[in-house]
Amino acid sequence: MSAPSLPAVASPDLARHVAQGLSRTPKTLSSMYFYDDAGSQLFQQIMALPEYYPTRTEFSLLTTHQAAITQALRPAATEEPFFLLELGAGDGLKTKILLRHLLETGANFTYVPVDISAAAIDGLVASLQDELPTLQVEPQVSDYAAALVLMAARPGRKAVLFLGSNIGNFLPADRREFLRQLAEPLSANDRLLVGFDLQKDPRQIRAAYDDSQGVTAAFNLNLLTRLNRELGADFDLDHWQHYTDYDPLSGAIRSYLVSTRDQQVQVAALQQSFAFQAWEVIHTENSYKFTRHLIEQTAAEAGLEVQQFFTDADNYFADVVLAP
Numbered sequence: 001m002s003a004p005s006l007p008a009v010a011s012p013d014l015a016r017h018v019a020q021g022l023s024r025t026p027k028t029l030s031s032m033y034f035y036d037d038a039g040s041q042l043f044q045q046i047m048a049l050p051e052y053y054p055t056r057t058e059f060s061l062l063t064t065h066q067a068a069i070t071q072a073l074r075p076a077a078t079e080e081p082f083f084l085l086e087l088g089a090g091d092g093l094k095t096k097i098l099l100r101h102l103l104e105t106g107a108n109f110t111y112v113p114v115d116i117s118a119a120a121i122d123g124l125v126a127s128l129q130d131e132l133p134t135l136q137v138e139p140q141v142s143d144y145a146a147a148l149v150l151m152a153a154r155p156g157r158k159a160v161l162f163l164g165s166n167i168g169n170f171l172p173a174d175r176r177e178f179l180r181q182l183a184e185p186l187s188a189n190d191r192l193l194v195g196f197d198l199q200k201d202p203r204q205i206r207a208a209y210d211d212s213q214g215v216t217a218a219f220n221l222n223l224l225t226r227l228n229r230e231l232g233a234d235f236d237l238d239h240w241q242h243y244t245d246y247d248p249l250s251g252a253i254r255s256y257l258v259s260t261r262d263q264q265v266q267v268a269a270l271q272q273s274f275a276f277q278a279w280e281v282i283h284t285e286n287s288y289k290f291t292r293h294l295i296e297q298t299a300a301e302a303g304l305e306v307q308q309f310f311t312d313a314d315n316y317f318a319d320v321v322l323a324p
């Protein structure tokens, strides 16, 4: 047998992650790897689904409270430089509400979108030049921690945005550690604005992650397509299913890829094969839902103080202003 050829795009990080994740019990893969080009497009479709309430809820709550939120973030003194950093900006649709309001009220500030994907940043910068041509933008392609450390060295006030309930993907211990890392380089007058999805009717939460059109299923299964393409794996998509459940005790939505029969999967880039039993799962995502109490506790554990708590009329979602 000839040696399997490695796909040109094989990434050492992804390969290492898959080797570790599929050797574990239970098998796991990180939701971080959902977002290749196809996955990012599927996530755009998820945000437009009738069942997926978080995006449109946060959009409307930012619209309603734009004045109070921007006031809580910006310095009173106009001479002081002001940087609005956003971690994982995506298409920036929600942030543009705040950016537009700041421009309209004459704030002198610089928007610093941070993302590890150069393609995501390029798309965002192009749309900002088009829609908000007077906005000062300093895009940064790097990981979040590096961006914050760099910014800490610059004089001026910083507000750091982490919207969309991305915080929900962390396990509790990792969430604390992440918030601590964000808080560490901040000064007393700096602020964080973090989006948290709130606990609600369990059926409604479950439906948001198991939509009737199967877009979320396609999003989860796309991870296997990505491994086939980038690592030369041979996952047969006909024998995998999307499954998700919500646990109201922990507040976690957990998503899985379910093997519907005994099967072996070869991963060429690892020169390794993995055995799956019928109905064995790969755990692919956690998406935590919060209560106000849990948010306050999480903030306190990271050495942060909840300054203001903005929510929508239904109490579905919260954008929270945190201070060091």
Ligand code: AVJ
Pocket: 046, 054, 164, 165, 166, 168, 169, 208, 209, 216, 219, 285, 286, 287
């Ligand atoms: C991008 C992490 C906020 O957890 O709601 C959507 C990702 N996963 N549907 C979320 C996701 C399945 C989403 N976040």
